[in-house]
Amino acid sequence: MRVLGVDPGLTRCGVGVVDGTPGSPLTLVHVGVIRTPAEEELALRLVGIERGIEDVLDRFRPEAVAVERVFAQHNVSTVMGTAQAAGIALLCAARRGLPVALHTPSEAKAAITGSGRADKAQVTMMVTRLLRLKEAPRPADAADALALAICHVWRGGAVSRLAAAQQLYRRGGR
Amino acid sequence: MRVLGVDPGLTRCGVGVVDGTPGSPLTLVHVGVIRTPAEEELALRLVGIERGIEDVLDRFRPEAVAVERVFAQHNVSTVMGTAQAAGIALLCAARRGLPVALHTPSEAKAAITGSGRADKAQVTMMVTRLLRLKEAPRPADAADALALAICHVWRGGAVSRLAAAQQLYRRGGR
Numbered sequence: 001m002r003v004l005g006v007d008p009g010l011t012r013c014g015v016g017v018v019d020g021t022p023g024s025p026l027t028l029v030h031v032g033v034i035r036t037p038a039e040e041e042l043a044l045r046l047v048g049i050e051r052g053i054e055d056v057l058d059r060f061r062p063e064a065v066a067v068e069r070v071f072a073q074h075n076v077s078t079v080m081g082t083a084q085a086a087g088i089a090l091l092c093a094a095r096r097g098l099p100v101a102l103h104t105p106s107e108a109k110a111a112i113t114g115s116g117r118a119d120k121a122q123v124t125m126m127v128t129r130l131l132r133l134k135e136a137p138r139p140a141d142a143a144d145a146l147a148l149a150i151c152h153v154w155r156g157g158a159v160s161r162l163a164a165a166q167q168l169y170r171r172g173g174r
Numbered sequence: 175m176r177v178l179g180v181d182p183g184l185t186r187c188g189v190g191v192v193d194g195t196p197g198s199p200l201t202l203v204h205v206g207v208i209r210t211p212a213e214e215e216l217a218l219r220l221v222g223i224e225r226g227i228e229d230v231l232d233r234f235r236p237e238a239v240a241v242e243r244v245f246a247q248h249n250v251s252t253v254m255g256t257a258q259a260a261g262i263a264l265l266c267a268a269r270r271g272l273p274v275a276l277h278t279p280s281e282a283k284a285a286i287t288g289s290g291r292a293d294k295a296q297v298t299m300m301v302t303r304l305l306r307l308k309e310a311p312r313p314a315d316a317a318d319a320l321a322l323a324i325c326h327v328w329r330g331g332a333v334s335r336l337a338a339a340q341q342l343y344r345r346g347g348r
Contacts, residue, residue, distance in 0.1 A: 042276070043268035046261055050269075072246065072253050079246050083254045084261030087220055091262065094217035095224070102216070 002029065004062035004093075005149030006053070007142070008070065008086035010045050010078070011038055013052065014145035017060045018131070020153040028131040030060050031142045042081070049085050053092040065093035066152035068144070069102040103151050108144070111151035123147050176203065178236035178267075179323030180227070181316070182244065182260035184219050184252070185212055187226065188319035191234045192305070194327040202305040204234050205316045216255070223259050227266040239267035240326035242318070243276040277325050282318070285325035297321050 001021055007014035013034040020026035034052030036045035056062075067090055070083045093100045106116035112126045124143040128136045130150055137143055175195055181188035187208040194200035208226030210219035230236075241264055244257045267274045280290035286300045298317040302310045304324055311317055 041268075041274070043264035043274045046265040047268045050265060070254060080244060080257045083257045084264075087258030087261050088265065090217035090258075091220040091224060091265075094215075094221045100215070100217045 001064065001153055002060070002062045003149040003152045004056060004060065004065045005145040005147065005152065006065065006067045006086070006089040007144040007148060008068060008082050008089060010036055010042075010049070010081035010085050012141050013049055013085050013089075014139075014142040015053070015056050016137070016142050016146035016149045017056065017062055018146060018149040018153060020150070022154050025132065026130055026150060026153065028133060028137070028146070030056065031137045031139075031146055032056070033139050033141050042084075045081075046084060046088055049088045050092060053089050057092060057096065057098075062098065064152060065089065065098050065100045066148045067093075067100060067102055068108070068148055069104045071104075101152055103148055103155070105144070107155075108147045108151040111154055112147050120144075175238065175327055176234070176236045177323040177326045178230060178234065178239045179319040179321070179326065180239065180241045180260070180263040181318040181322060182242055182256050182263060184210055184216075184223070184255035184259050186315050187223055187259050187263075188313075188316035189227070189230050190311075190316050190320035190323045191230065191236055192320060192323040192327060194324070196328050199306065200304055200324060200327065202307060202311070202320070204230065205311045205313075205320055206230070207313050207315050216258075219255075220258060220262055223262045224266060227263050231266060231270065231272075236272065238326060239263065239272050239274045240322045241267075241274060241276055242282070242322055243278045245278075275326055277322055277329070279318070281329075282321045282325040285328055286321050294318075 002019050005016045016031045017029035018026055019029055034049055036048040067086050070086050090100055109118040109123055110116040113122050124136050127143045127146045176193050179190045190205045191203035192200055193203055210222040241260050244260050264274050283292040284290040287296050298310050301317045301320045
């Protein structure tokens with residue numbers, strides 16, 4: 001199963017693609033960060049995020065997309081842009097009929113470190129180890145996106161199949 | 175100048191298209207609401223919003239798009255979805271190279287009623303009067319979208335031309 005994880009943001013949107021199945025070793029397919037300039041108009045930044053996500057979907061053809069769930073309580077100054085970047089990722093995935101899932105940061109951390117309150121260094125260390133990389137993934141920002149993708153591989157098979165079935169059912173019903 | 179106003183929301187996204195120039199009578203071109211079912215998965219609802227906005231852009235070809243600015247402080251339970259719907263509207267407009275503007279609810283109310291704290295009935299009454307309609311626009315939810323479009327016509331010409339020039343400049347520079 002190939003999963004794209006997205007750590008949404010306007011200035012830096014982390015993207016990580018991982019191959020794996022629960023109980024088998026994981027493989028890193030791609031890691032990167034989509035950046036949009038802070039001085040650019042919001043609408044153009046959203047177009048930049050869409051292009052970046054579409055490019056990753058085109059090149060790596062994931063079967064599912066996992067996006068970090070954004071909470072209204074956190075970082076009030078940036079939360080709207082983060083929510084909008086997350087919305088674009090969901091839109092791009094759903095437009096292609098890909099199943100999507102939202103995982104909280106705590107869920108992703110707990111899945112790969114055993115603790116929902118693990119710090120960034122611990123998450124990066126476990127991502128590096130689980131993907132059997134010689135050094136920490138670069139850019140460092142994107143470790144969270146890989147953590148989401150790994151979380152989804154491990155939690156996700158059943159959820160994704162369910163979501164896909166629901167989508168097919170809904171389409172058939174219309 | 176033809177302006178699309180968007181009052182963003184996932185359950186009801188108001189859209190209103192108005193023709194006008196500052197100092198001349200305004201004309202209603204279109205008013206409607208894009209609805210997505212609350213029980214549907216978020217990603218699919220965002221696809222529904224995108225389709226609805228694209229449909230309005232295709233049919234009525236506005237020259238500018240005005241979207242209500244969403245604040246993190248308001249309605250915490252629905253604000254993320256509202257921000258994401260607003261993001262989709264901005265994305266659709268910018269993808270076509272249309273200038274976009276964000277106006278606050280207070281700015282729209284003040285532009286058409288003279289008071290930033292006008293209530294819904296007052297906004298609806300002024301929208302009805304300014305567009306010289308025989309009765310209040312239906313659906314009622316969409317009066318706010320029309321108010322945004324009117325606000326943009328009156329405030330907006332200069333802003334839009336500036337934004338368009340900036341977009342052209344930015345594209346040329348890349």
